Amino acid sequence: MINSFISIAFDGLAFAMILFIISVGLSVTMGLMGFVNLAHGMFAMLGGYIAVSLIREWGAPFLLGAPLACVAVALISIVLERTLYRRLYGADELQQVLLTIGLVFMGIAVCTFIWGPLNVQLDVPPYLKGQVDLGFRRFPTYRTFIMLISFAVVIGLWYGFERTLLGAKVRAAVDNQRMAETVGINIRRLFTLTFALGSALAALGGALGTEILGLTPTYALEYLVYFLIVVAVGGLGSLRGAFLAALILGVVDTAGKYYLPAFGAFFIFAVTIVLLLWRPQGFYAR
Amino acid sequence: MEQPAYRNPLRTGAVRPTELLPWLAAALGFFLFPDYLQLGSQILIMVLFAMSLDLILGYAGIVSLGHAALFGTGAYTAGILSAHLGWSEPLSGLVIAGLVAGVVGFVCGAVILYTRGLTLLMLTLAVTILLQELANEQEHWTGGDDGLQGVVMEPLLGLFEFDLYGQTAYLYALAVLFVVFVAARTIVGSSFGQSLRGIRENERRMHAIGCPVYRQMLRAYTIAAVMAGIAGALLAQTTEFVALDVLSFERSGDVMIMLILGGTGRLYGAFIGAPVYMILQDQLARLSPEYWLFGIGALLVATILYAPEGMLGLAERYGVRARREAP
Numbered sequence: 001m002i003n004s005f006i007s008i009a010f011d012g013l014a015f016a017m018i019l020f021i022i023s024v025g026l027s028v029t030m031g032l033m034g035f036v037n038l039a040h041g042m043f044a045m046l047g048g049y050i051a052v053s054l055i056r057e058w059g060a061p062f063l064l065g066a067p068l069a070c071v072a073v074a075l076i077s078i079v080l081e082r083t084l085y086r087r088l089y090g091a092d093e094l095q096q097v098l099l100t101i102g103l104v105f106m107g108i109a110v111c112t113f114i115w116g117p118l119n120v121q122l123d124v125p126p127y128l129k130g131q132v133d134l135g136f137r138r139f140p141t142y143r144t145f146i147m148l149i150s151f152a153v154v155i156g157l158w159y160g161f162e163r164t165l166l167g168a169k170v171r172a173a174v175d176n177q178r179m180a181e182t183v184g185i186n187i188r189r190l191f192t193l194t195f196a197l198g199s200a201l202a203a204l205g206g207a208l209g210t211e212i213l214g215l216t217p218t219y220a221l222e223y224l225v226y227f228l229i230v231v232a233v234g235g236l237g238s239l240r241g242a243f244l245a246a247l248i249l250g251v252v253d254t255a256g257k258y259y260l261p262a263f264g265a266f267f268i269f270a271v272t273i274v275l276l277l278w279r280p281q282g283f284y285a286r
Numbered sequence: 287m288e289q290p291a292y293r294n295p296l297r298t299g300a301v302r303p304t305e306l307l308p309w310l311a312a313a314l315g316f317f318l319f320p321d322y323l324q325l326g327s328q329i330l331i332m333v334l335f336a337m338s339l340d341l342i343l344g345y346a347g348i349v350s351l352g353h354a355a356l357f358g359t360g361a362y363t364a365g366i367l368s369a370h371l372g373w374s375e376p377l378s379g380l381v382i383a384g385l386v387a388g389v390v391g392f393v394c395g396a397v398i399l400y401t402r403g404l405t406l407l408m409l410t411l412a413v414t415i416l417l418q419e420l421a422n423e424q425e426h427w428t429g430g431d432d433g434l435q436g437v438v439m440e441p442l443l444g445l446f447e448f449d450l451y452g453q454t455a456y457l458y459a460l461a462v463l464f465v466v467f468v469a470a471r472t473i474v475g476s477s478f479g480q481s482l483r484g485i486r487e488n489e490r491r492m493h494a495i496g497c498p499v500y501r502q503m504l505r506a507y508t509i510a511a512v513m514a515g516i517a518g519a520l521l522a523q524t525t526e527f528v529a530l531d532v533l534s535f536e537r538s539g540d541v542m543i544m545l546i547l548g549g550t551g552r553l554y555g556a557f558i559g560a561p562v563y564m565i566l567q568d569q570l571a572r573l574s575p576e577y578w579l580f581g582i583g584a585l586l587v588a589t590i591l592y593a594p595e596g597m598l599g600l601a602e603r604y605g606v607r608a609r610r611e612a613p
Binding site: 030036084087088093094095097098099101102103104105106107108109110112113221225228229231232236262263264265266269270272273276277280281282 | 349351407411419420539546577585589594
């Protein structure tokens with residue numbers, strides 16, 4: 001009983017961390033530009049696929065392949081932002097939704113063409129396989145590694161957001177865009193930068209999370225709803241909100257699937273509806 | 287009271303000659319493509335479904351990713367009526383399914399229409415997936431993942447058997463579509479329809495001039511729900527089967543794409559978008575599903591960037607230009 005409880009909490013936490021890493025960029029860009037980017041999951045998926053290819057076919061070591069995939073995805077996202085997204089800033093959300101859904105469809109088709117329709121997994125290096133003894137209990141090494149990386153990302157993000165000039169600019173722009181522009185912040189450049197950063201984080205989550213989420217070309221649509229829930233429930237542009245929402249979602253989903261598998265994803269959607277009705281603007285609304 | 291000199295062309299009841307075109311095409315389709323009648327009736331059903339979405343999206347400006355919830359409710363209601371309760375008379379089944387979907391739409395709408403933007407989008411999405419999970423779980427009633435089997439239909443009006451070639455199904459779907467369309471056209475042309483357009487254009491101003499915004503939106507949502515339910519019921523009745531995907535997020539997305547391709551806010555967008563989408567799907571998916579997915583994605587991106595008003599909007603733009611340039 002206690003054992004299963006701990007392992008559910010552990011798995012839920014690992015899932016939550018992946019969700020957070022992937023969703024946080026979406027939350028910040030949505031908060032910053034009000035752009036409903038449904039293609040965010042595609043960046044996570046691309047990160048996973050590129051990492052798999054780099055490691056499996058090019059023989060890159062794990063610790064090099066994953067960051068390289070993030071860089072590649074960041075570059076792709078900058079190109080897309082400059083060519084397509086930029087045209088729809090300030091347009092109504094329906095157009096943004098449809099443009100990015102169109103991108104997702106194209107992305108799914110391209111990924112199916114290159115990597116095939118079947119599930120692909122990242123090859124984990126030997127030193128991350130097996131289990132690790134944390135004193136009171138043994139845990140799977142890889143998931144522990146994911147959590148360590150995630151905590152590092154959380155701390156890095158918090159520091160970047162709260163303690164650096166760039167973070168201050170982003171916060172200012174999220175709070176009041178016009179005022180931020182008036183004091184000389186270049187919103188466009190700031191947005192391109194945060195967009196690339198958010199996409200890179202999504203790619204990192206996508207690459208690290210293949211063991212938990214799997215990796216098929218429909219990934220971009222399958223988990224999109226989860227990422228959107230994290231953003232909507234957490235509140236647009238809120239780091240704390242996204243973290244809290246990811247935590248609730250990850251644990252509730254894992255526990256629900258373990259204890260009442262027949263209901264599938266029923267619980268998280270019920271919880272989402274309740275949370276959104278309770279707080280329509282999310283936990284930490286602007 | 288003096289009548290204003292200006293008369294809104296949208297409010298006049300006059301039927302323009304071009305309005306006959308889609309109906310002529312549908313009638314011609316019956317005779318020209320006797321082997322494709324099954325696809326044909328599915329197209330007609332999707333036209334009806336897209337039209338119901340147009341009412342809330344194109345007129346009231348409510349962006350919903352959960353319209354399949356209402357379609358699926360209608361489909362399962364009609365299916366369960368026949369398969370479990372032995373109620374196989376098609377027309378009354380259709381009416382009951384529409385009413386049930388209307389009640390579901392009213393209840394959902396009453397709760398979610400207080401929100402806007404991303405929150406509204408997420409709520410419509412979450413409701414759909416919730417219903418799908420519920421349908422998946424209630425296997426006894428819905429057949430779960432395998433779909434609902436054992437739907438049988440009595441002859442239409444006691445006269446016309448549903449045949450193997452789908453002739454009855456096609457004409458049945460066409461007749462229902464026509465009746466619902468006339469209703470929708472009347473609604474859209476009424477002062478209620480005008481107030482919906484006002485809400486879409488500027489909600490605050492409508493509120494300020496005393497329009498009960500929330501109530502009008504809820505009314506539109508409920509009417510659209512009834513129509514979507516009827517579309518779903520038609521699918522269940524004509525295919526004599528209900529699959530779990532009637533409630534899927536993908537179906538919500540598909541219908542929205544159809545509507546956007548055709549053009550929103552003009553009812554006839556559905557008549558262009560749904561056939562184009564479904565015929566392309568039928569042809570391209572035969573080659574390979576990836577081609578289809580890439581094609582529809584590219585088409586969607588191009589539509590948003592270059593023809594945000596859809597094909598009808600594009601046609602109108604060039605039509606107006608041509609008329610202007612003519613001497």
